[in-house]
Amino acid sequence: MWSWVAHRVTGVLIFFFLFAHVLDTALVRVSPEAYNDVMGTYKNPLVGLLEAGLVAAVLFHAFNGLRVVLIDFWSQGPRYQRQLSYGVIAVSFLLFVPFVIRHLTIVFGH
Amino acid sequence: MATSTPVIQAPRNLASKSNFELYSWLFMRLSGVLLVFLVLAHLFVNLMLGDGIDGVDFAFVAGKWSSPFWQTWDLLMLWLAQLHGTNGLRTIINDYAERDGTRFWLKSLLYLASIVVIVLGTLVIFTFDPCIDPDSTLSVCQ
Ligand code: HEM
DSSP states (O other), rough: OOHHHHHHHHHHHHHHHHHHHHHHHHGGGGGGHHHHHHHHHHHHHHHHHHHHHHHHHHHHHHHHHHHHHHOOOOOOOOTTTTHHHHHHHHHHHHHHHHHHHHHHHHTOOO | OOOOOOOOOSSOSOOOOOOHHHHHHHEEEEEEEEHHHHHHHHHHHIIISSSSSGGGGGGHHHHTTHHHHHHHHHHHHHHHHHHHHHHHHHHHHHHHHSSSSHHHHHHHHHHHHHHHHHHHHHHHHHHGGGSTTOOOOGGGOO
């Protein structure tokens, strides 16, 4: 139940970010300066923190999505759904830690 | 103890004999599996390799999109993510917006936004010109 709610919330969050992200990337068709300006905001510590939250949301949604696929298509999936949930948390966390260390070192480093 | 039988409402759309919902259910799973690779590699290459976020600027994008490999990668990721996200939001709107009119307008807005994102994003990938940067060191711009 909680993982279903979290899957919804992260899905909506990623959807809205994708909308903004396609618009900011479209600035490469305007001018190098326009694009570099908006990329400057991604390098600021506050936005860097938000970006780390977004990456956490993507990791959870991605691995929980694979869990949903396994439950639906793998004959043993429903039986192991609880263990798969712990797996989702573990894998997301293991990938998030190196990312967040590197990313925050960069955005807080200037 | 009095037990009562739960009342299940009839589907809103009884006339539909199409398999659309089945295909959309399948599409969510297929596109999801592909997106794991597309999105996680995108994040790794742009935020972990090189200088991470500090390295992302116009020249970085120019370098990537001078290769058909990354153009194809990003195009596939754009289409799959936007269609997957749109279909997901369609489900959420159907779940929570109970009035017919509200559902209609929310979904109209959703589809309009999705068309804008897919058309704009596709145009940007295909019409990108690395040489509008006078400082470009790419060989195609010399
Ligand atoms: C990274 C790989 C991804 C995987 C493996 C994945 C997997 C899934 C799956 C399997 C579902 C269906 C859940 C169900 O029917 O119960 C789903 C729903 C959803 N996804 Fe994704 N997805 C991914 C990326 C994305 C992206 C990039 C977005 C946003 C653009 C997104 C937004 C959504 C939304 C809004 C839903 C609907 C949630 C709901 O109905 O409760 N997903 N995802």
